[in-house]
Every structure is written in structure tokens, then in C-alpha cells.
Amino acid sequence: MQISKQLNHHLEKNSKPFDMVIGAKGSPLQLVLSAILHMDNPTGNISLDEVLRIRKNPMIKEAIPVSYGDNYMGYRILGTSDQYVGKYGATLKEGKLNTKNFEAIFGAEVAKKLKLNIGSSFVSSHGLIQNEVEEHDEKPFIMTGVLRPTGTVIDHLIITNIESVWEVHEHEEEHIEHKEEHKEVTALLLNFRNPIGALQLSRSINKDTSLQAALPKFEIDRLLKFLGIGFRAINGIAIAILLVAGLSIFIGLIKTVRERKHELALLRTYGATTFQLLKLVFLEAFFLSLIGFVLGWFLGRVGIVLFSSLASDAYKYHLEISSPDMQEFLMLLIVVFMTILASILASYSLFKLNVSKILADA
Known part of the structure; x- marks a missing residue:
């Protein structure tokens, strides 16, 4: 009873801040699990140009891009905007928020487990699983702050800006100038001015574009039905x-x-x-x-x-x-x-x- 109750509460609490998630084509449940709950691999990346075009839609109230693909000691490094932390009601416990490239703030559980100090540097590893083979030694991050516990997924994330995630992978590209013109993000998290906007845009994106739109509440309800x-x-x-x-x-x-x-x-x-x-x-x-x-x-x-x-x-x-x-x-x-x-x-x-x-x- 307790596990069922807490699991339901956890899934609903973490998916509630967002009305829709847009990502690459694939399983809509996988898109929600990866981009919102951070429990799965992403379905792929989407073009920044498409993201910018979608953000212009007047029905959209908020649009928060997220980009990931690296980890530190098994914890995901999430590149996103300043709005993301506020969506989960997270506040600083110590230090300061990340304002520059390669500055990062730690979720409460990450800071508790890794026990790094403010100002400590660390290097990310490619992929979402801890490994020491593909470390980006030439691109170290600096820990600038620690968030208070929220009981949400943000407690288990290392958060930086999107530019840092892009830059840490630039050395893998042979033509950096060309890469600047074709940047990508993993997903786009949306909130709408009214529920009708979410349904209309969802149908439009899934039918007329190469992207995929998933409604977190619908997918989580479907998952809970299977688990139920x-x-x-x-x-x-x-x-x-x-x-x-x-x-x-x-x-x-x-x-x-x-x-x-x-x-x-x-x-x-x-x-x-x-x-x-x-x-x-x-x-x-x-x-x-x-x-x-x-x-x-x-x-x-x-x-x-x-x-x-x-x-x-x-x-x-x-x-x-x-x-x-x-x-x-x-x-x-x-x-x-x-x-x-x-x-x-x-x-x-x-x-x-x-x-x-x-x-x-x-």
C-alpha cells in the first residue's frame, strides 16, 4: 500500500509542473520518462530551430528547453534555463545559482552523496551511466551551489545552462562553425495558457512535423494503469x-x-x-x-x-x-x-x- 501510494504521488508530483513535452519521434511514454522523470534514455534530439519556431506559438505560456547526455558519478547533468529550478519550487541552500558557462548547481541528494564543496571542479562522462572511458577532461564544471530538498527529481540532478552542454561536445565535431548553426536540444517542456492549446498543438505536431508531442498526465495515468x-x-x-x-x-x-x-x-x-x-x-x-x-x-x-x-x-x-x-x-x-x-x-x-x-x- 505504501509503495503504491508513494509511487503514484512521486509520478504525479514530478509530472505536474508541465503540460506537454516535445521531443524526437518514438515512444511517448519513453519521452516523458526521460525528459521529465529522468528514468529512461531519450528518444533522440530535436533541432534548436524547430524549438524556436514552436516557442512563438501564442498558445504557449512557458517553454523550457532541456539538453542532456552526460553524467557525473552516475548523476545526470541537465542543461536548461533558469525557469526549470523554479518549476519545482527549489531554492538555494548554500552557494549561488549558475550564471556562467560550466557553472553547475547540485540537487540535494547529489550533494549529499558526492559530498563536494562549493567551488569544487569536476569533469563529466559521456552517456547517462557512470564511466571513466569518455570523460571530458578539457571541459571541467565548477560547483557553485546546492539546492534544498524538494522530494522531486531535481534532487537527483546536476543543473547547468544549455550552452555548457553544447560546448562540452563541440570538441567532438570536426567543424565547430557548422555545428553552431545546427544546435540541438533533447526536449522542450511546455505550459499552455489553456488546456485547449495543449490538445490542438499536440495533434498538429504529431501529424504535421517530424517531432513528437506527449502529454505527461496522460502518459503517467497510462503507466499507473499498467502498474495498478x-x-x-x-x-x-x-x-x-x-x-x-x-x-x-x-x-x-x-x-x-x-x-x-x-x-x-x-x-x-x-x-x-x-x-x-x-x-x-x-x-x-x-x-x-x-x-x-x-x-x-x-x-x-x-x-x-x-x-x-x-x-x-x-x-x-x-x-x-x-x-x-x-x-x-x-x-x-x-x-x-x-x-x-x-x-x-x-x-x-x-x-x-x-x-x-x-x-x-x-
Whole structure:
């Protein structure tokens, strides 16, 4: 439940700042995963000339280009405009924003893991996976600032300007002057003045151009629908386990009542009422269920920590250890209800307790 809930929240929170992403032809889901969530490889690059032409559309409110292809220690170096940081509500924790070429600011998680100091220099590696073969030694970056944690993808990025990304690859081109005329970006992130603009431009771009337009909300909803099948199956198994647990409580209570008939009969001789005997059985079952629930909640959080460590390595994303929520409170009420029901059913024989016969047999 927690992993499903946090995954949904993470995907929606990171895709919410943008209405549309434009990139090279390919899978629209891959385009969203790569350009917005930074969890996949890009579908390709698009011409800067086409980007500039699209930005002139009067329906567009904001247009933020992004360009990437390099990494440092496995963390993506993203070339973009000053607007990008503000879209995720990120603010500086220390240092200053990047204002010149080859200046870079670190997301909170990147700074925490790499532990570089303000003013430190570093060189990028070609590609999105850490490697030491294709390092751009002649083009070092300078770390100028660290962002505060936001709980978004920006925490796992190294951000610079687009000019730095272009320049770091210029040495790979034989004709730099020719390259200046044909610069490219990886994707263009858009916001519109109204929703109709997004639908109209999306149809126009996909039909009449060599580019591809994808709507993040639509693609994320489609992804969650696929993932939801697996989560529903797991939840179904969990409900079955919960029912089996309730049955085991019931069987355990029947066994307890039978084994302690002599003790219960003695309590009756000392004046205990049937209701008091029933309360004793219920309290035992209740504490057993409560301890099991608390232990289950704790082990669930341990599972989240373990899963988070794997997700962090693979997707650069951390799950959070959250406090009990309303769903878990409802589950506790269900457990208590099942315990009460099991106690009543298991203790039915207490209403027919033959004290003299039980004591005589003992």
C-alpha cells in the first residue's frame, strides 16, 4: 500500500509542473520518462530551430528547453534555463545559482552523496551511466551551489545552462562553425495558457512535423494503469492473508478456551460473570492482534527502507518513511472488528459452561 501510494504521488508530483513535452519521434511514454522523470534514455534530439519556431506559438505560456547526455558519478547533468529550478519550487541552500558557462548547481541528494564543496571542479562522462572511458577532461564544471530538498527529481540532478552542454561536445565535431548553426536540444517542456492549446498543438505536431508531442498526465495515468494491475494482485493476496490471519485468531481462541476450561470454571466459582470471562478472552485476542499489527507496520517500514535503497540505485529516487495514514487506521479497525467477532464465536461455549462437571472431571 505504501509503495503504491508513494509511487503514484512521486509520478504525479514530478509530472505536474508541465503540460506537454516535445521531443524526437518514438515512444511517448519513453519521452516523458526521460525528459521529465529522468528514468529512461531519450528518444533522440530535436533541432534548436524547430524549438524556436514552436516557442512563438501564442498558445504557449512557458517553454523550457532541456539538453542532456552526460553524467557525473552516475548523476545526470541537465542543461536548461533558469525557469526549470523554479518549476519545482527549489531554492538555494548554500552557494549561488549558475550564471556562467560550466557553472553547475547540485540537487540535494547529489550533494549529499558526492559530498563536494562549493567551488569544487569536476569533469563529466559521456552517456547517462557512470564511466571513466569518455570523460571530458578539457571541459571541467565548477560547483557553485546546492539546492534544498524538494522530494522531486531535481534532487537527483546536476543543473547547468544549455550552452555548457553544447560546448562540452563541440570538441567532438570536426567543424565547430557548422555545428553552431545546427544546435540541438533533447526536449522542450511546455505550459499552455489553456488546456485547449495543449490538445490542438499536440495533434498538429504529431501529424504535421517530424517531432513528437506527449502529454505527461496522460502518459503517467497510462503507466499507473499498467502498474495498478500488479498492485491490485498484491493487495488481493494481502486481503487473503488478512482473512487467514483472522481465521487463525479464531482457531487459536477456540483452542485457548478448551484448554483453560478448568481455570475459567474456577473463576466462575469465585464470582466472575460470563461477560467477564468473555472480556478476558477478548483482551488476549486483542493484544495479540494489536502486537501483530504494530509489528506488521514496523516490518512494512523496514521493507520500504530496503526497497528505497534499491530504487535509489536504479532510479535515483527515495521512498519516504511516513507516519500512519487513514488507510492503515481503517485496517486497524478491520483487525479489531475481526478480533471481536472471533472472540464472540470462539467464546460461545462459555455461555454453556458446566462448572460442577468441569471441576469434578479435573
